Amino acid sequence: MMLIYNTLTKKKEEFIPKNSPNVTMYVCGPTIYDYFHIGNARSFVMSDIVRRYLEYKNFDVKFVMNLTDVDDKLIKKANEENVPVEQVAEKYADAFFEDIEKLGIKKATVYPKATEHMQDIVDLIKNLVDTDYAYNVDGNVFYNVNKFKGYGKLSGKNIDDLESGARIEINEEKKNPLDFSLWKKAKPNEPAWESPWGKGRPGWHIECSAMSMKHLGETIDIHAGGNDLIFPHHENEIAQSEACCTNEFVKYWIHFGFLNLNQEKMSKSLGNFFTAREILKEHSANSIRYLFSQTHYSGPLNFSKELLESSEKGLEKIYNLVQRIENIKPSMADNLNTFENERYLFAFESAMDDNFNTPQALASIYDFIRDFNKFLNKNDQVAKNDIIKAKDFLTKTLTDVLGIVLFSTEEKGESKEDDLIKLLIEIRQKAKLDKNYSLADEIRNKLSELGITLADSKEGTTYKISK
């Protein structure tokens, strides 16, 4: 049984999809006006882990992530650079796909774009206007918040409190200051589409409702996104979708905590951010994913390069065991001691089942690593089956679920460089047999200066090339 914390009910609930084993999942994707930052990456990676774990549990996940390709920021950027909006959108959509691929994020089933769903969006607004949930004021269409009785149920706010808040912009056209735009009347030099209310473009919230329902149906299982989307974005999505089409838009709402920099939310508007591609130049996707997995998805994560470096040290321990496993020659002997690894997988799954508790899941992996190393230390001969099982455990947990790649699937090309290193290892081996340790050490030291680390073990001498 899996538990998921549902923002809507503020409780952990048993996960029961509408049409098991099918699961529908929608994640709010990027507005493609710039490179995304490492805080955005956290949401993308964590939703990827949620999806991967569901697939691990044999659910058939239909995963949709939208790209917002028309909005104020995009238009602003296009004007600044004096290029068409589509060109900006295309550039950053390409960059987005490049970056998420580097981060090891599995491809979504569909990446719908707002501009490709204008008819669906217009139809949805039309429906809301016809039923009085929305009203048209001179080409601007607003959602009538007072009409929807569930307004505020996701964010725990009530309309009166919100109205007394001082930060709502004054707009004479709105009946209620909280009413939000569904359709924005075209201004000069802006992309615009035909509609029953005249030329214009959609408001931000409506696209997600339209695309979610279009691709996944009127009730979906999981909708995920950052904490900052709870209000108003997700609240408004509920209002739109449930007013028109369904009495339950989303079964489970999942929200990710912020990534902070110096205890402050990382955001474009504050200017305190690193882009994901910037970080990826110096750090691997593995270390980023490991870092994210070390903290529960719902809480804040105070990001720093030092933290990333300590994650890299933690990963080293995993890599070392992986290399050790790959170098073992399995024994065919009978009566070998065997290693039971079931309990580690059980612990891993229990942690993940409990609202995707990745830090605890990692702890179960480290317990395995310690105990399996101990097992290898104690036993000179190891059965093939134990090696296969160990590899299987690491692949399932770290790679399949957390997306940390360990065993390279491509054939290891033996380059001249490798041959050369092997030659030096041979020479050094002879020196060691002659007890010529100064030569042996010199070879090791010189190689180390070149970034090639030798390590002697009972399985022979191995080497690692660092970049």
Add this chain to the structure above:
RNA sequence: GGCGGCGUGGCCAAGUGGCUAAGGCGAAGGUCUGCAAAACCUUUAUUCAUCGGUUCGAAUCCGAUCGCCGCCUCCA
């Protein structure tokens, strides 16, 4: 002003009513090794922001206080 979250060892971080408070990084000592590296072992929180309360029993529940952060405006 309204609503919400957080405060656990040097750092990061699980745990949210009951065995000795997971795990990672770091540090110290040790085993192994020709020496290293790796691995393993031991040590590193009588204590969970502070003060009260409930309870047979609390880091976990309640109240107060202090500190930090977020949402209420575009934002993952």
